[in-house]
Amino acid sequence: MTIWMPNIEPLPGPRYRAIAHAIGEAVSAGKLVPGERLPPQRRLADALGVTVGTVTRGYAQAEHNGWVVARVGSGTFVKQAGTRAAFDMVCSPCDSSEAIDLSLSLPPPHPLRQQALSEALSAMSASPAALTRGVSYLDARGSEGHRDLLAKWLVALGMPLVSHELLITQGGQHGISLVLNTLLRPGELMAADALTYPGAISAAQQAHLKVVGIAFDEAGMDMDALEAQCARQPPRLIYITPDQNNPTGVCLSEARRSQLVALARRYDIWLLEDGVQYLPVEQRGTPLYQLAPERTLFVFSTAKVLAGGLRIGVLRAPLELLERLAAGLRAQSWMVPPLMVDIVCHWVTQPAANMLLNWQTKEISERQKLTAEVLTDYQLRGHPRGSNVWLMLPEGVRAIELCERLLQGGVKVSSAEPFCVGSAPAPQAIRICIGAAKDQQALHSALVTIKQCLAQPPLAPVTV
Ligand SMILES: Cc1ncc(COP(=O)(O)O)c(C=O)c1O
Incomplete structure (x- = not known):
């Protein structure tokens, strides 16, 4: 039986979190090794002067963080895989208050996320090819191998995209910002649903664009209102989340998708289609990048499917724009860190x-x-x-x-x-x-x- 007994006295915050924190630190420092059993809950509760419920919560938190696993009837054990990666516990992210924060659009937490990351990191550290890529400069659009693999994954998710149309970005936000900064000049006009994703609004502000909100209803952006705007002053680009408006969830009807494309063609407007808020394929309408491939830029990201912290996304663009966009990306950050792309590529190939x-x-x-x-x-x-x-x-x-x-x-x-x-x-x-x-x-x-x-x-x- 283990003799590990934490000292949670100096640790701040609720006791259950301090217990989880202590477990994370011990795993990280190798004081608790894979397969080792944590003390029985009652014994730890008595030793620490807390209730058994507090220890249960602490163990559950540690399990949630991916360091231990509970086996019914036999106790809680240190996880086999990825246990050395527990140093992130030291920061104990976003746990500073008891408030339930429902203000950020996040996928529901699940320990598989941490586990998948842990496994990907182990695989990376054991792969000479990944390590070499990780220390190298690559093409600004992302390596061909990475783009091929991501394209396959997108196709499997029901997004018929091909690798030579893609550019790898540091998440959806970066994709939006890259498009606005590369294709539009300061002072030009961007239109969007009158309520839309705030990141697109701030990206437009950063790019010194004018923005106009177009009224929308249950079937999405109002095409009469858009047409009236085009007659007054056509926007250079329309930013739109056709499958699911953020914040209202409204979906653009198929009829309006066709009208939107017709208007965009008539007034020569770029369409920036944002699919970051993931929906299963049967819940999505016809993508604009299929209806108007010549003028649609499509942004997707791993944030709502795998994890936001990975900061990896893809941008699909008409072929003739790719070199300009790549030049824009190069000017901003040369390229996306290959290691992060490798992590995503490994993750998406695992069951x-x-x-x-x-x-x-x-x-x-x-x-x-x-x-x-x-x-x-x-x-x-x-x-x-x-x-x-x-x-x-x-x-x-x-x-x-x-x-x-x-x-x-x-x-x-x-x-x-x-x-x-x-x-x-x-x-x-x-x-x-x-x-x-x-x-x-x-x-x-x-x-x-x-x-x-x-x-x-x-x-x-x-x-x-
Ligand atoms: C509609 C929409 N687009 C883009 C993003 C940003 O995605 P990422 O975290 O990959 O930058 C979000 C994030 O919530 C979003 O809701």
């Missing part, structure tokens, strides 16, 4: 990648159902398979006040302001990122808080 995605798809559906049940009395929007829910507030409730009240109750969500394009007034609504909660229990507790805060008088009436 765990599909397991994770299948689990995630099911988990998001369950979270959607849970949200609909708890907030049944309220007006909810959002794609039924998407990980964001848009809650239209009842008459008289102000989003800003509700957000403040929720924060006091330990729940963080976003109001509509960051999503507003141009100066149109923000609707009274909040975005709830249901993927961000650590599990369904945490989500449930946050949703109950939201329901209670909505029911609480007196939220000041809206003054118009």
Whole structure:
């Protein structure tokens, strides 16, 4: 039996987290070795002067972080794979408060993510070819091998893309920013849904573009409004998330996709199609890059499928733009770190990648159902398979006040302001990122808080 006994006294924060932290450090330092059993929970609880429940939570957190595994009836054991990579525990990311943060659009957490990363790192360190690539300068577009492999993965995900149209980026945000900075000149106009992904708005601001919001409804961007804008001043580029508007989840209808393409052709407008918010293939419409390959740039990323921290994405562009975009990328950062691309390429070829995605798809559906049940009395929007829910507030409730009240109750969500394009007034609504909660229990507790805060008088009436 192990004699490992942590000293959690000097560690800050809740005790369960201190226990998990101590496990991570011990694994990292080799004080706990793969296969070693952690002390029985009661014994550790007595030794540390905490409850058994606290130890259970600490072990569960350590398991969640990918360092240990619980085996029913026999105890908790240090994981075999990737245990030396536990140094990241020292930073214990985003765990500084007890608040449930539903303001960031994240895929639901699962230890398979850390495990897949750990396995990829082990594979990298044992691969002379990957190590050589990792210390080399490569083509700004990404190596041919990397692009081929990523293209295969995208095809398997239902995105019919070919490797010679691709450029590897440091995530979806980088793809957007690269396109705006490379194809548009300061002062030119970008159009987008009147509510859209804030990263696109800030990328446009950074590129000194003008932005205009186009009204949209349940079928997506309003084509009459777009046409009127084109007649006044055609935008140089339209940024759009056709399968799932972020924040509202609205999907652009097939008819409007065709109209959009026709308008883009008539007025010679680039289309920047953002597919980062992942949906299973049967939930997606016809991609714009298929309808108008000659003018569509498509951005995708590993962030919502594998993990945001990897910072790897792809940009699909018409062939004649690739060299300009590559020159833009070279000017910014020469290339994307090959090691990170290798990690992604390894990860997506492992069975765990599909397991994770299948689990995630099911988990998001369950979270959607849970949200609909708890907030049944309220007006909810959002794609039924998407990980964001848009809650239209009842008459008289102000989003800003509700957000403040929720924060006091330990729940963080976003109001509509960051999503507003141009100066149109923000609707009274909040975005709830249901993927961000650590599990369904945490989500449930946050949703109950939201329901209670909505029911609480007196939220000041809206003054118009
Ligand atoms: C619509 C949309 N596009 C792009 C991004 C940014 O993706 P990445 O994290 O890969 O930069 C996000 C992130 O939430 C997003 O929601």
